[in-house]
Amino acid sequence: MIRPSVFLRRALLADAVFSGAGALAMAPAAAPLAALLDLPETLLRETGLFLIAYTVLVGWLGTRASTPKLLVAVVIAGNAAWTVISIVLLLSGAVSPNLVGETFVVAQAIATGVLGELQYIGLRRSSSALAA
Secondary structure, eight states: OEEOOHHHHHHHHHHHHHHHHHHHHHTTTHHHHHHHHTOOHHHHHHHHHHHHHHHHHHHHHTTOSSBOHHHHHHHHHHHHHHHHHHHHHHHHTSOOOOHHHHHHHHHHHHHHHHHHHHHHHHHHTOEEOOOO
């Protein structure tokens, strides 16, 4: 267990806000977003549904006085993987978004990568929790 630094808590809560906004946009409005971005509706809807659970997790982590270090590390690794997979998705040709869609995917990949980096910095600033 670690005692998360204020920096880590804020980075986790920022991730929860960002992810929650994405969930609110993608899960219920996948069809209009798919038309706007020229991305698959199923991809947007399932991503939005995943983000609901993820938002709850990172929001919970961001409010704890102590938290499992491994769980924070999984969130950071997940953000790094999300960033890479988003770019690989565009480069793979598996989807063919329009310019707005490409911008959307790249922007969220960058934001996710930045949040992961901020969480890593915050984790390094955190201290070990005392044994109870």
